[in-house]
Amino acid sequence: MTEQLGERRTAVVIEDDADIRQLLETVLEQAGFETVSAANGLDGVEAVRTHNPLVTTLDVSMPGIDGFEAAKRIRAISSTYIVMLTARGDEIDTLQGLDSGADDYMTKPFRPRELRARIEAMLRRPRAGGEVGVPAAPVPVQSAPAAQQPQLVQHRPADPTIVHETVARHAGPVGQAVAPIILSPAVSGSGDATEGWLIHRGLKLSPATRIVEVDGSEVDLTRSEFELLQALMESRRRVRSKADLALMLRGESYITAYYVSEADKRAIEVHLANLRRKLADSTVAPRFIETVRGVGYRMTSDD
The missing domain is CATH 1.10.10.10 (Winged helix-like DNA-binding domain superfamily/Winged helix DNA-binding domain)
Known part of the structure; x- marks a missing residue:
């Protein structure tokens, strides 16, 4: 994946668990991102404001402001792609996460390969204002039956x-x-x-x-x-x-x-x-x- 319009491939990791934070840094760096990490919501919002990342991963349960409030504050200042990561899997939590401005919502424990695949899929989608994200590596697509082709x-x-x-x-x-x-x-x-x-x-x-x-x-x-x-x-x-x-x-x-x-x-x-x-x-x-x-x-x- 390459840069577009001079945009730095930066990712912000907001996670209070040091082990998970290190895992997320590794996954994102393997995908070609420079990573900036924060251990709480307030520092994470400031990191997004300072570095204008392309992607932000966000834990829900954190000291200070939780991930839902952090997502709302991030969305007010940035069009970064937000992936919320949480141990909560109830529908109300998913609803609250997406309502807060998250683009995707994954429950822990998560598979690093799936996280990377979801991020690459998001980067193929338009950002706010119709701006297209960084192109991901092409995914082999099987031809659909003729009856399904528009x-x-x-x-x-x-x-x-x-x-x-x-x-x-x-x-x-x-x-x-x-x-x-x-x-x-x-x-x-x-x-x-x-x-x-x-x-x-x-x-x-x-x-x-x-x-x-x-x-x-x-x-x-x-x-x-x-x-x-x-x-x-x-x-x-x-x-x-x-x-x-x-x-x-x-x-x-x-x-x-x-x-x-x-x-x-x-x-x-x-x-x-x-x-x-x-x-x-x-x-x-x-x-x-x-x-x-x-x-x-x-x-x-x-x-």
């Missing part, structure tokens, strides 16, 4: 004053096409035709500018929430399973050999709960996202 078709209207639309059709479980995704003309001041919007029942998402609006009001989403919403809007009525969405967030779509743990699936549930809350979407009578019990999630019908 086909992008560009339609150019006869009227030259109308900005062209991009229609993406996804095959269903038995190869049956579902409703197209309409990318509307750009509404930003730039007038760039490539900046289309995904639109569904008053919900609008711009992949180019990473802006989400509901009934004209902008909604502030985390990176994970935005990517989940974009995936669901692109899939429309095709159901996306929790495992599928977890792999998507890790940059491993269509790689069925990768293991998806119950914690990964629970994290998707937490992200979706947060997303629905921010969109003011009811689970009882959903306007935007509906749960297909025992299968996954999809967008509601346009009707």
